[in-house]
Amino acid sequence: xxxxxxxxxxxxxIVTVTKQIEDSRGFFQEVYKNSDFKKAGINGHFGQFxxxxxxxxxxxxxxxxxxxxxxxxxxxxxxxxIFDVAVDIRKDSPCYGKWTGLILSDKNKKMLYVPEGFxxxxxxxxxxxxxxxxxxxxxxxxxxRGIIWNDPSIGINWPVKKPILSEKDxxxxxxxxxxxxxxxxx
Numbered sequence: 136x137x138x139x140x141x142x143x144x145x146x147x148x149i150v151t152v153t154k155q156i157e158d159s160r161g162f163f164q165e166v167y168k169n170s171d172f173k174k175a176g177i178n179g180h181f182g183q184f185x186x187x188x189x190x191x192x193x194x195x196x197x198x199x200x201x202x203x204x205x206x207x208x209x210x211x212x213x214x215x216x217i218f219d220v221a222v223d224i225r226k227d228s229p230c231y232g233k234w235t236g237l238i239l240s241d242k243n244k245k246m247l248y249v250p251e252g253f254x255x256x257x258x259x260x261x262x263x264x265x266x267x268x269x270x271x272x273x274x275x276x277x278x279x280r281g282i283i284w285n286d287p288s289i290g291i292n293w294p295v296k297k298p299i300l301s302e303k304d305x306x307x308x309x310x311x312x313x314x315x316x317x318x319x320x321x
Contacts, residue, residue: 138168140175143235147250148221149177150237151209155244166211166246167269177248179207179271187266189259194298196256197222197282197289197307202316204278205251207271215264216240218294219247222254222282224310228319232310234291252317254282258295280314281307 141150151172155162167181189195197220200206210219220236238260239245249255251271284291284298286309307313 138165138171138175143221143237145221145223145230145233145235147223148235148253149175149248151175151246151248153244153246164244166267167209172248177207177209179251181209181269181271183270183273185268185270185274187268188263189266190263190299191259191261192295192297192299194256194258194284194293194295194300195304196220197254197284197286198256199224199252199254199280199282200272200275201278201280201314202251204272204275205317206274207251208249208255209246209269210239210249210255210257211246211267211269212239212241213265213267214241215259215261216242217257217259217261217264217266219257220255220291220293221247221249222289222291223252224254224282224315225252225317225319226315228252231319232289234289236291252319256284258293258298260294282310282313283307286310
C-alpha cells in the first residue's frame with residue numbers, strides 16, 4: 136500500500152498521506168512502513184507509541200525534548216480533527232522560529248512527521264479527537280521542555296482563540312527564554 140510524501144515549506148517536516156482499503160467489514164490502513172519512510176528521508180525508528188484523547192478547543196503544546204533525548208514524532212489522527220503545528224527551533228536554521236501547520240483528520244488520512252529540533256503542538260477542532268503518535272525516543276521528564284502556545288515571536292495562527300490548556304502549558308516560557316540545544320546541520 137503506497138504512501139504519498141509531501142514536503143512542507145520547512146525542510147524536514149513531511150506530510151504523509153496513506154490510503155485505506157474499505158469494504159463492508161470496515162477498513163485496513165498502513166500507518167508506517169520502514170522501507171517507504173526511509174526512502175522519503177524519514178530515518179528514525181520509533182521507540183515509543185502514545186495515544187491522546189482530547190475534547191474540542193484543547194491545545195497541547197508546544198512541546199519538545201532536549202538532546203540527547205530529542206524526539207521526532209509521526210502524528211496520526213484516528214478519530215476527529217486537529218490543527219497540527221511544527222516549529223523549527225534549530226539554531227542557525229534558515230527557518231528558525233518559523234512554523235507550519237495543517238489539519239489532520241481521520242477523513243483526510245494525512246499524518247505529519249515532525250523531526251527532532253522542532254516544537255510540536257495541536258488543537259482539537261472536532262468534538263473529540265483521538266491521536267496516536269509515534270516517537271523516535273522515549274519520553275524523559277528530565278529533558279522535557281516547552282514554549283508557550285501564543286509566543287508572539289512565532290506568531291502561530293491558531294484556529295482556536297481561547298484554548299483549553301493544562302496548568303503546565305499555561306506556564307511555559309517564550310522561545311527567547313527557553314533552553315534549547317538544537318543546532319541546524321545543513
